[in-house]
Amino acid sequence: MTGNKERFVMIFDTHAHYDDEAFDEDRDAVLSSLNEKGVGTVVNICASPDSLKRIRSLTAKYPFVYGAAGIHPDHAGELTEEMFQEISRLADEEKIVAIGEIGLDYYWDTAPHEVQRQWFLRQLDLAVEKDLPVVIHSREAAQETLEIMRAAYQQSGGTLRGVIHCFSGSAEIAKEYTDMGFYIGVGGVVTFKNGKKLKEVVETMPLDKLVIETDCPYLAPVPHRGKRNDSTLLTLVIEEIAALRGMTAEEVERLTEENARALYRL
Numbered sequence: 001m002t003g004n005k006e007r008f009v010m011i012f013d014t015h016a017h018y019d020d021e022a023f024d025e026d027r028d029a030v031l032s033s034l035n036e037k038g039v040g041t042v043v044n045i046c047a048s049p050d051s052l053k054r055i056r057s058l059t060a061k062y063p064f065v066y067g068a069a070g071i072h073p074d075h076a077g078e079l080t081e082e083m084f085q086e087i088s089r090l091a092d093e094e095k096i097v098a099i100g101e102i103g104l105d106y107y108w109d110t111a112p113h114e115v116q117r118q119w120f121l122r123q124l125d126l127a128v129e130k131d132l133p134v135v136i137h138s139r140e141a142a143q144e145t146l147e148i149m150r151a152a153y154q155q156s157g158g159t160l161r162g163v164i165h166c167f168s169g170s171a172e173i174a175k176e177y178t179d180m181g182f183y184i185g186v187g188g189v190v191t192f193k194n195g196k197k198l199k200e201v202v203e204t205m206p207l208d209k210l211v212i213e214t215d216c217p218y219l220a221p222v223p224h225r226g227k228r229n230d231s232t233l234l235t236l237v238i239e240e241i242a243a244l245r246g247m248t249a250e251e252v253e254r255l256t257e258e259n260a261r262a263l264y265r266l
């Protein structure tokens with residue numbers, strides 16, 4: 001590496017769940033070794049009420065770990081006013097850089113749609129109020145999520161921003177989001193044989209809106225599919241994106257790191 005402009009590029013994992021019980025046995029060993037394996041930054045995303053309680057222990061212990069506070073639609077039925085106030089308090093903390101993950105999940109359908117929608121809207125409003133990006137989860141609810149996001153974006157006067165995590169929609173829907181300035185989160189699914197739709201999104205979307213994510217412990221890329229995922233496996237996602245876009249892996253790593261910093265304002 002020569003020249004003043006060169007710097008050591010590192011992987012930015014925009015969406016991880018290191019508080020998940022899948023890491024109970026070796027959490028510190030995994031997290032402590034990430035930097036030396038080329039991972040520079042991780043945003044740990046809250047999903048359940050329990051992870052809201054645990055998020056601080058990770059962000060306080062590891063300088064490179066940031067957090068997002070929010071409740072996943074699968075847990076919307078457990079959300080209380082008190083919990084919502086806790087999310088609001090966390091949002092004021094320096095290392096909490098987003099509200100999420102929030103959205104709609106009509107696949108697992110663990111909470112009534114009306115309850116999911118209500119808390120989704122409340123948390124979107126909170127993000128606008130706190131001037132934080134949102135991390136959006138949408139499963140089997142692509143059209144309705146887009147409609148809610150479009151309305152919230154307009155209502156916010158164009159200030160609502162964020163990422164559509166583990167994007168699973170069509171290239172057309174991706175364009176609707178990127179036209180509003182939202183980022184598209186791409187992870188292990190892009191390496192799957194049945195990931196054709198996502199490959200098409202990656203091929204056609206604007207590169208300045210592309211970020212990478214593990215969603216670990218879930219969604220490990222091929223050839224680790226089905227096993228526990230972690231941020232070091234993002235090299236496989238980077239290689240796939242590089243092949244799809246005719247770029248080098250280093251270019252993709254640099255680009256997605258810069259995009260992630262812009263998304264979370266880090």
Ligand SMILES: [Zn+2]
Nearest residue numbers: 015045101215
């Ligand atoms: Zn997630």
